[in-house]
Amino acid sequence: xxxxxxxxxxxxxxxxxxxxxxxxxxxxxxxxxxxxxxxxxxxxxxxxxxxxxxxxxxxxxxxxxxxxxxxxxxxxxxxxxxxxxxxxxxxxxxxxxxxxxxxxxxxxxxxxxxxxxxxxxxxxxxxxxxxxxxxxxxxxxxxxxxxxxxxxxxxxxxxxxxxxxxxxxxxxxxxxxxxxxxxxxxxxxxxxxxxxxxxxxxxxxxxxxxxxxxxxxxxxxxxxxxxxxxxxxxxxxxx
Numbered sequence: 001x002x003x004x005x006x007x008x009x010x011x012x013x014x015x016x017x018x019x020x021x022x023x024x025x026x027x028x029x030x031x032x033x034x035x036x037x038x039x040x041x042x043x044x045x046x047x048x049x050x051x052x053x054x055x056x057x058x059x060x061x062x063x064x065x066x067x068x069x070x071x072x073x074x075x076x077x078x079x080x081x082x083x084x085x086x087x088x089x090x091x092x093x094x095x096x097x098x099x100x101x102x103x104x105x106x107x108x109x110x111x112x113x114x115x116x117x118x119x120x121x122x123x124x125x126x127x128x129x130x131x132x133x134x135x136x137x138x139x140x141x142x143x144x145x146x147x148x149x150x151x152x153x154x155x156x157x158x159x160x161x162x163x164x165x166x167x168x169x170x171x172x173x174x175x176x177x178x179x180x181x182x183x184x185x186x187x188x189x190x191x192x193x194x195x196x197x198x199x200x201x202x203x204x205x206x207x208x209x210x211x212x213x214x215x216x217x218x219x220x221x222x223x224x225x226x227x228x229x230x231x232x233x234x235x236x237x238x239x
Contacts, residue, residue: 060218066239070231077196100211
């Protein structure tokens with residue numbers, strides 16, 4: 001019975017069958033190619049998104065401490081923000097923005113990219129480890145403040161008054177230099193701000209200051225403090 005049944009079955013042969021077979025193979029090949037290309041693109045995009053997410057989560061700047069300089073018991077003219085990078089990629093301080101608000105005034109500051117031989121950036125190795133960070137001196141022998149003291153030669157035309165400078169405290173690989181000072185894990189710098197010049201007047205007592213140190217990518221450092229009711233010392237711990 002089975003033998004008779006098999007004899008009655010005939011295979012499809014001819015050029016038409018060959019064309020159909022080749023068409024099926026081509027369709028399967030095209031479909032496989034599309035799937036492979038799509039999978040490759042998705043894999044690449046997932047890797048890029050994962051890397052960017054890691055940068056945003058692991059990278060950033062943290063505000064370690066904020067110190068102020070008072071001219072008398074009622075006026076604050078300078079602040080120094082000690083920042084250090086989180087674990088993650090390097091951060092270019094030239095693309096970092098410092099924002100802060102004091103009362104109804106809100107400011108955004110960029111890095112003063114002048115050559116570090118004339119200001120903008122000061123390495124304590126060029127001065128000495130015991131110099132006064134709030135004092136300006138041409139050769140950094142006595143002070144490490146990167147800007148001219150606002151109490152002397154104060155000029156509205158001086159663009160430095162609207163920007164922040166950098167005092168390098170720790171930089172083992174000398175990556176913090178030039179127009180693109182770059183911090184990596186372990187580096188510590190002070191962001192120097194002539195806050196009295198920037199807001200147009202010195203900061204008084206019991207003033208709420210809020211802001212952020214915003215890097216190009218990663219988590220920003222938080223600035224949030226209220227000035228004391230009286231500045232008992234020349235150097236004041238603010239945050």
